[in-house]
Amino acid sequence: MPIYEFGCPGCGIQTTELYKMGEKGESLTCAQCGHAGLIRQISGFASLGVSGGTGGGTCSPGCHGNCTGCH
Template sequence: MPIYEFRCDKCGKRFEKLCSMGENGKELKCPKCSAVGAERVMSGFTKKNAGGTEVIGSGGGGGCASCSSTNCGSCGH
């Protein structure tokens, strides 16, 4: 079972939940405000590139178009 990240429709709280494949969150209860209904969101990640520098990103990132680096090898794309 995967861990998905969700955002509450009412208060915006982000939370993780271990649930069945394909869970959409519409029946989940928010741990902060107890409202029912959440949206599944892309989780962020951190990794180290070949130089040992941490690269932080998210599934919804803008890719190379939003990168300010002059070296494509530094961002892992």
């Protein structure tokens, strides 16, 4: 069962919860402030840790990830 992070729109705290199929966080309650309905966070930041010039084809050699003068 996958684990996702949920953010509370009330107080902004992030919690890690087991994610059941079909679960959108609406039935979850914030343990901090009691706000009903949490927002599922999207973990799509894997590409941010990739440095340039590693043969990815999108960054030129010498690019350190900020892509200044790269593309």
